[in-house]
Amino acid sequence: MKTNEAMKVLAAYRGDAVVVCALGTAANEWWAVTRSEDSFYMHGAMGFAASFALGLAVTIPDTPVWVLNSDGSLSMNLGCLLTEAGQQPKNLKHFVVDNQCYQTVSNMPMVNRDGADYAAIARGAGIHRAISIDNAAELERKMPEINAAPGPYFIRLRVDAEPDYRRPPPFSYEGPEMKYRFGRAMEKKLGIKVFGPTGF
Amino acid sequence: MSVRRREGGVQVLQTVDVNDQIHAQLVKAGVRLAATLPDDWLNGLIRRVDRDNDMRHIPVGREAEAIAICAGAFFGGVRSAAIIGNTGLLTCTGEMATLCLRHAIPVFCVVSERGSIDDHMIYQEVQGRRTIPLLQAYDFPYRIIDSADEIETIPDAYEWHRLQKRPFVLFLTKKLLGLKKS
Numbered sequence: 109m110k111t112n113e114a115m116k117v118l119a120a121y122r123g124d125a126v127v128v129c130a131l132g133t134a135a136n137e138w139w140a141v142t143r144s145e146d147s148f149y150m151h152g153a154m155g156f157a158a159s160f161a162l163g164l165a166v167t168i169p170d171t172p173v174w175v176l177n178s179d180g181s182l183s184m185n186l187g188c189l190l191t192e193a194g195q196q197p198k199n200l201k202h203f204v205v206d207n208q209c210y211q212t213v214s215n216m217p218m219v220n221r222d223g224a225d226y227a228a229i230a231r232g233a234g235i236h237r238a239i240s241i242d243n244a245a246e247l248e249r250k251m252p253e254i255n256a257a258p259g260p261y262f263i264r265l266r267v268d269a270e271p272d273y274r275r276p277p278p279f280s281y282e283g284p285e286m287k288y289r290f291g292r293a294m295e296k297k298l299g300i301k302v303f304g305p306t307g308f
Numbered sequence: 309m310s311v312r313r314r315e316g317g318v319q320v321l322q323t324v325d326v327n328d329q330i331h332a333q334l335v336k337a338g339v340r341l342a343a344t345l346p347d348d349w350l351n352g353l354i355r356r357v358d359r360d361n362d363m364r365h366i367p368v369g370r371e372a373e374a375i376a377i378c379a380g381a382f383f384g385g386v387r388s389a390a391i392i393g394n395t396g397l398l399t400c401t402g403e404m405a406t407l408c409l410r411h412a413i414p415v416f417c418v419v420s421e422r423g424s425i426d427d428h429m430i431y432q433e434v435q436g437r438r439t440i441p442l443l444q445a446y447d448f449p450y451r452i453i454d455s456a457d458e459i460e461t462i463p464d465a466y467e468w469h470r471l472q473k474r475p476f477v478l479f480l481t482k483k484l485l486g487l488k489k490s
Contacts, residue, residue, distance in 0.1 A: 128380070150407065150411075151406070151407075151410045151411060152403070152405070152407050153375075153403040153406050153407035155372075156372055156373065156375070156376035156403055156407065157376075159368075159374075159376035159377050160379050160380035160407070162366070162377055162380065163341070163366075163376065163377035163378060163379065163380025163381040163382075163384070163388070164380035164381065164383055166341070166366070166381070166384075167364075167381045167383075167384025167385065167386040168384045185370070185372070185373065187368075187373065188369075191367070191368050191369055191373055191377075194366075194367060283412065284412040284473075286411055287411045287412055287413060290383060291382075291383055294385070298385075300384065300385035301385050302382065302383055302384075302385050304470065308414075308470050308471045308473060
């Protein structure tokens with residue numbers, strides 16, 4: 109399946125979930141499909157979107173939190189699976205968009221691209237619900253169960269490498285503005301205080 | 309560590325654990341989540357955090373996870389601290405820059421001042437010489453706490469780091485932590 113197809117299915121089943129996107133293809137396609145401001149699009153710290161999402165998930169336990177990770181990012185921080193398993197956050201779903209390449213740097217091949225089973229790695233780390241999905245129809249079929257099951261839940265989405273990918277980041281805002289738009293969206297959506305009375 | 313206090317008009321000497329004091333000031337600052345990775349100078353503080361049922365303790369496998377977890381907690385409206393060793397701090401300055409500087413997210417780091425003049429572990433010497441120049445290069449503010457009477461400045465340091473909107477490092481010295489000379 110194309111990444112964009114996968115994002116369209118996820119968007120249809122998102123419900124109230126707050127979404128954290130790893131830098132790169134997953135973030136770009138999620139923005140293209142949703143334009144959502146109650147999603148956080150990480151601009152750096154490749155590998156650590158999952159850790160960011162865990163920190164968010166444990167602080168808002170009544171709200172579903174999704175992380176849209178990627179194979180390249182996961183490979184930079186496989187230890188995040190141990191930490192996630194150690195916390196067992198019931199509200200966290202961990203999607204990994206696996207195109208077997210570093211797409212946004214001209215589709216250079218992923219390390220051990222044909223030999224890794226990320227769902228098995230997640231199970232080995234202690235995340236008992238971990239599956240692999242290969243096409244959009246299967247993803248559509250599985251989403252009700254994924255939404256209903258408690259987290260942590262790891263879902264590897266096998267997508268196609270696309271030579272004609274979105275090169276410039278598609279977002280109309282960046283860096284600090286991302287912080288304030290997302291933080292204000294959290295305040296409005298959840299009734300929490302992210303910023304103090306004078307804005308910091 | 310001993311402190312003097314008055315009890316029924318009589319001055320008494322009371323032993324107070326430094327880790328209890330640091331933990332109490334973190335609580336006073338509003339910290340409700342701690343992401344930690346052990347360093348042998350910090351194990352007492354980490355154990356103290358772990359005993360606090362009102363503070364979420366997240367042990368991590370790599371220090372940069374602690375930075376990102378605290379950054380995520382910020383958006384859940386929860387005050388947090390990353391409690392890590394100096395060596396670990398060096399490993400995650402890239403993530404501190406590309407996540408926290410890029411997005412202007414404050415993260416409060418409590419770090420053992422390994423490699424100090426009284427730390428004679430050979431594998432800590434580079435950290436002792438290069439950590440502070442590296443923090444200065446990134447423009448990450450820091451403060452070194454060396455005596456018990458400075459511990460009560462932690463809530464001020466916490467407020468100050470929020471308005472700096474970037475990572476902040478609170479170093480705890482060997483003398484403060486009451487450790488024997490190595």
